[in-house]
Amino acid sequence: MMSLKALLRLASLLIGTLLMGSAYAQDEGHDHGEIAHDHAEEAPATVADAHTIAHAEQGGGKFNAGKLIMDHIGDEHGWHLWGHTTLPLPVILFDTQRGLQVFSSSRFEHGHATYEGYALNESEVVAVNAAGNVDEAATANIWDISITKNVLSLFISLAILLVIFISVAKAYTRRAGQAPTGMQNLLEPIILFVRDDVAKSAIGEHKYQKYMPYLLTAFFFIFLNNLMGLVPFFPGGANLTGNIAVTLVLALITFVIVTINGNKNYWGHILAMPGVPKWVLFILTPVEILGMFLKPFVLMIRLFANMAAGHIIALSFFCLIFVFGETNAGAGYGVSIMSLAFTVFMSMLELLVAFIQAYVFTFLSAMYIGAALEAPHEHKESII
């Protein structure tokens, strides 16, 4: 258990380093443009944040834009709705010393209070000793599986997916062979798009069917959550697809599917690329093995970075208002007009990005699956 936690921390450090060195943003030329596009995300989310900003100003003296943005695109225990109203969410802790602990996030009183030896430290639950100081050793024992804002948002979006698609599926059985109506009509072109332009084109006519459920679920999950991220108020506004844990799980599922379904040809190309001199293999094989992990890694980073960047940019525009407002109220009002205009524009762009990112993730997943299933002869042709 401990080693897993250490691994997560190590992974995050690694990712952080890569991002800061922008090794990744440059890696795929593709991404480049998209990241540039992406600055929009959450105009709305930002509105919700205006409250937080006001709050921060009242409470904390000097306005800290960086912290506000990070707080918004991060996760939180409890869902800030408006003003001083926060929806309390259950905190679920698995403490290896004290067992399962379940209590409401309102017990923390927005991080001001400690409860039964637990406290909030920068939105993270930590163990505190009697003096109120963070107890590092005890904190290491805590496995936080609270229903946080993001988890609740995840449940809501999954519930929406279930309701929508099961009702649409009923329409297909009830009105078999007839023209689609209503919701069915709205979703059918997208389902067909995923089937024909993503699965069929990347995996191939014969084998695509097996992977359709995952591709469709991933596509609609990403698309729905991207869109929900654009909605400023509950139940939207969470930055779920811009959260690395979510994209990590999605990319991991793609990785597992690719690895499980990889055929002899696929492994052959990774471990010993045919038609290549033996000595080259000493270099090539490690590169190929690295590539195997890099592909899902890129999937994870791309979606996360695109959506998070969108949130950050949109929030930054709004923070500008308050940064200027702090020096001069008039400047704040002046900047607000420009910020609003930019944010509206960015939101429009984000609508497009919401779809594009869902498409890109699904399409690349399908490509990787397709590569794992490729028949040997096709490959030889491509080499020649």
Add this chain to the structure above:
Amino acid sequence: MLLVSLVEPSFGLIFWMTLSFLIVLFILRKFAWKPILNGLKEREASIADALNEAKKMREDMAKMAASNEEIMRQAREDRELLLKEARDIRDKEISEAKVRAKAEGDAILTRARADIQNEKNAAITEMKNQVASLSILVAERILKDKLETGAAQHTLVDKVMAEAELRKS
């Protein structure tokens, strides 16, 4: 440090995401994607079938139209033929009838001529007979008148006897 906290995947979210996403994936696979994809496939198949059928029907119609045309043409030809035959037959009948009529007329004429000849002959014979009997009657009456008296008879006998004697000598 802020950026690092941003890219640090939280255990709780990974846990819930994996669990709930997989559950939803399996539920959707069974209760949503399967019927939806099947429905789509069936509808596409039925549309493709319908299109093929329509195409076949169109081809059949074209074929039928062609065959109709053929039948019409055939019928027209048949009609022409029939009319021609009918005309021929009529012409033939007419000419035959003419020939027959002529022959009959000729026969009648011949018969009539023969009859006339017969009648004529009969009439001539009759006339001859009547002339003969009339002549006899006339001769008889003359004789009767001439030889009514005995003297006349004696004269005649004497004259015949004289003649007979003359010849003897």
